Amino acid sequence: MDDFVAISALQHLAFCPRQFALIHLEQAWEENRFTAEGRILHERVDSGLAEQRRGTRFERGVMLESQQYRIRGKMDLLEIELGDPAQFFPVEYKRGKPKVEDWDRIQLCAQALCLEEMRQSRVTEGALWYWEIRRRENIAITDELREVTIAAINEAHLILKEGLTPQPTANAKRCRACSLVNLCEPETFRKDVSRKYMEEMFNT
Numbered sequence: 001m002d003d004f005v006a007i008s009a010l011q012h013l014a015f016c017p018r019q020f021a022l023i024h025l026e027q028a029w030e031e032n033r034f035t036a037e038g039r040i041l042h043e044r045v046d047s048g049l050a051e052q053r054r055g056t057r058f059e060r061g062v063m064l065e066s067q068q069y070r071i072r073g074k075m076d077l078l079e080i081e082l083g084d085p086a087q088f089f090p091v092e093y094k095r096g097k098p099k100v101e102d103w104d105r106i107q108l109c110a111q112a113l114c115l116e117e118m119r120q121s122r123v124t125e126g127a128l129w130y131w132e133i134r135r136r137e138n139i140a141i142t143d144e145l146r147e148v149t150i151a152a153i154n155e156a157h158l159i160l161k162e163g164l165t166p167q168p169t170a171n172a173k174r175c176r177a178c179s180l181v182n183l184c185e186p187e188t189f190r191k192d193v194s195r196k197y198m199e200e201m202f203n204t
C-alpha cells in the first residue's frame with residue numbers, strides 16, 4: 001500500500017478528522033440511506049462516455065493523481081474548453097444541497113490541484129452539481145480555498161502516518177448527521193476525555 005490519500009476522503013477529514021480515521025485508518029464503514037444514494041449517483045454519472053459539443057469536450061470518470069500532494073481519485077466530469085490553451089473545469093456531483101462549510105469545495109479543489117499537475121494548466125474554476133435541488137454552483141478555485149485544501153491534505157497524511165484516531169469532534173451537532181455514530185460512540189469517548197482531564201487536574 002502506498003501513502004496516497006483518496007481525494008474523496010478529504011470530505012470526511014473536513015467533516016470530522018475522527019470520521020476520516022475511522023474509515024481510512026480503521027477501515028470502519030456503515031452504509032446508510034445517504035451514503036447509498038451518493039454511491040448510486042456516482043455510479044450513474046461515472047458510466048457515461050466522452051462527448052463533444054460546441055467547443056467543449058466532456059470526459060466522465062477521469063482518473064486523477066498528484067505526485068506533489070500524494071492524492072488520487074476519480075472525478076465525475078471534466079469539461080475542457082477547447083482552445084489554445086485549453087481550459088480545464090472539474091465538475092463534482094453531490095447528492096444533497098450546498099453547504100456553508102467547505103467540505104465539497106475542498107474535494108473539488110483537490111481535483112483542480114491534480115489537474116494542474118497532470119495537464120500543466122491553471123484551473124481557476126470548477127462546479128458542484130447538487131442532485132437534490134438540481135442546481136449547479138460554480139466555485140472559484142481561490143488562494144484561500146487552496147490553502148484550506150492543502151491543510152486538509154496535510155492533516156490526512158499526518159493521521160495516516162501516525163496511525164492515531166483523533167478524539168470526537170467538539171461540534172456534537174455533526175454527530176447527528178454522521179453515518180458512523182454507532183461505531184464511533186462519541187459520547188462515550190467525550191466522557192472518557194473529560195474524566196481523564198478531571199483526574200489529571202486533581203492529581204497535580
Ligand code: SF4
Pocket residue numbers: 015016017018019020022167168169174175176178179180181184185186
Ligand atoms: S460520530 Fe461525531 S465524532 Fe464520531 S466520527 Fe461521526 S462526526 Fe466524528
